[in-house]
Amino acid sequence: MRFTPLVAACALFFLLFSGTAHATAYPxxxxxxxxxxxYRTGELRPSACPERAIEANDVPSAKRYLTAVFNCLNASWGAHLxxxxxxxxxxxxxFITKPRRYCGDRWGKHTAGVYCPAERRFLIILDDDTIGEPEDLFLFMLVAHExxxxxxxxxxxxxxxxxxxYRSKSELNEQIRRNELQAQCLAGVFMGSVWNSLDRTGEDWEELLDVNRESGDEWTKARDHGKGRNIAAWLDKGFRSKSPASCNTWTVPSSRVA
Known part of the structure; x- marks a missing residue:
């Protein structure tokens, strides 16, 4: 069983993987x-997903905010498929406020969200790292990624x-990166499809890309999510295309998922 977390720490949000998965070497x-x-389903149709008000370190408002985005995701992806x-x-x-075991494994350090395929459900932890500074688009991206x-x-x-x-840890890590970067691209697809309904500017998007560029494998000992520049690039690729066709990370050269 596999589960996939998205993580945040110290104002830089690191994408870390916990759990097991099987993969093979490129190609x-x-x-x-x-x-x-x-990949052949075309663009996500534009839809409205206005952000709810949210206050720093306020669990009830964070739940309302994330649930509203989640409902948009169910509606948009459901209609598309x-x-x-x-x-x-x-x-x-x-939602949880303290780490706990989930999907057969313990909650990883600094993990913000975990998707469990067996349950078709994901949990998001509402702690100081996750909702301490909620004014940027990280929370929106978090729920879209999961x-x-x-x-x-x-x-x-x-x-x-x-x-x-897979034959080695390096092969496994590359395939995990392909999987995670695809999820980041698909998150961008959704965000692009609802962007006109958000009270946001181009500067807000660039700020989110900068957060992504300052994260990734450069900040950890793991090599399973990709360098910050690739994390940001795939998010932006999906955002600009609004189409899952842009998110085929499984056929690109290894350098694009390094």
Missing amino acids: VKDPALTRNKL KRAGMPFAKARIG YAHHVQNVTGMGRAFDRYP
């Missing part, structure tokens, strides 16, 4: 990953990723 050959029907004739089941969301793992799950990519063999 990946499983068509469920490389030629998934999701149904129009394409693809299977869909709504995800679920939950929901993207649900999209991977219902389209068969999650299962294909889990079952892939």
Whole structure:
């Protein structure tokens, strides 16, 4: 069983993976990953997802904020996949204020969100690191990223990723990076599709990209999420295209998922 967290710490938000997964060395050959029907579904239709008011370190307002974004995600991705004739089941969301075991593993240090494919649900921890400075777009991106793992799950990519063999830790890490960077790109797809409904500026988007550039494997001993520049690049790629077609991380050269 695999689960995937998104993490935050010390004003820089690090994307870290906890749990296990199976993968193989590039090039990946499983068509469920490389030629998934999701890539041919076109752009997400524009929709409205205005942000709710949120106060720093205020759990009730954070729950309302994140739940509103989550509801937009269920509606947008659900309609998109149904129009394409693809299977869909709504995800679920939950909140905790202290670390706990989830999806068969303990909560990782600085982890902000974890998606559990077996439950089709993700948890978000509402602590000082996550909601201490909620004025930027990190929380919006957080729930969109975790929901993207649900999209991977219902389209068969999650299962294909889990079952892939690997011969070394470096091969495994590269495939985890491909999976995580795809989720980041799909988060950008959704954010691009609702952008005109947000009371945000181009500077807000650039600030979020800067946060992503200042995160990643450069800040940890792990090599399983990619360098900050690649994390930001895939987020921005999805945002600008608004289409899952731009998020095929499984066929690009290794340098783009380094």
